[in-house]
Amino acid sequence: MKTNLTLDLEKTLYAYWEEQGATAVEEVTMPDDQGIVDTLVMQGGTPRTWRCFELKVTKSDFHSTAKLSFIGHYNYFVLPLKLYQQVQAEIPQGIGVMTYQPFAKAALAAATVPITTPGQLTISRPPRYQALQVSEAELLDRFMASLNREVQKAKQVDKGLAHFSDNELLKELKRRSDHYQIYDPESNLYDRVLGDIEATAVASLQEEVDALSAELAALRAKA
Structure with a gap:
């Protein structure tokens, strides 16, 4: 390196x-x-x-x-x-x-x-x-x-x-986690990737919740 x-x-x-x-x-x-x-x-x-x-x-x-x-x-x-x-x-x-x-x-x-x-x-x-x-x-x-x-x-x-396989990406992620910094998670690639995934998942779930809430409100208005 x-x-x-x-x-x-x-x-x-x-x-x-x-x-x-x-x-x-x-x-x-x-x-x-x-x-x-x-x-x-x-x-x-x-x-x-x-x-x-x-x-x-x-x-x-x-x-x-x-x-x-x-x-x-x-x-x-x-x-x-x-x-x-x-x-x-x-x-x-x-x-x-x-x-x-x-x-x-x-x-x-x-x-x-x-x-x-x-x-x-x-x-x-x-x-x-x-x-x-x-x-x-x-x-x-x-x-x-x-x-x-x-x-x-x-x-x-x-x-x-997209050029790399899932196994290649996982292998590289593990390699970069060898020197995990407990007190500085922002500097760890693993934490940043996991944080992005969680943020994306939360955003997607929030969109679904908002859509269901809108549908429920519409049904109540018709009733």
Whole structure:
């Protein structure tokens, strides 16, 4: 499960490269033993430019034994500024760094234009160019497959809950009830769903009661 900070980094990274006219997709599996690229960005042109990004939000995450898939022309870590200051001496030569800083709440409140990202990214260390470590044909195939996966996810969301079976919904509801918060029922999905069901049932019963009362009043008036 991704942390909120990781999601903020992803959202800001997507927006940054979209502004550059590039296309980004997350979690792209590489062939052989090349691992998974956290975010892969393709910039059009002749030739294309490929950029790989590894997102890390904690020291333990940075020191993880998971393979770093730096297979693009330009490769970067994306780090909160504070983490970068702690680990910058450990970053290999040639690897770039984009540092993330969240916008202050006061600045967001005072903004006169819509703010579409939770923070901003700065290139704190430029990357060095390298030859692709995966053939471009295979890289493009995997990039397109990952884009298609995201399209399918979006379609599922668009279809809403009707896309899922009752068993799937019940399984997810039980999973989210593992950490039931007794003193804060409003934060529990189970309670909210049950509350909605009860409210709907009560409303339906009230409609029936009102209809029966109207019929009874009409019959009494005729009598």
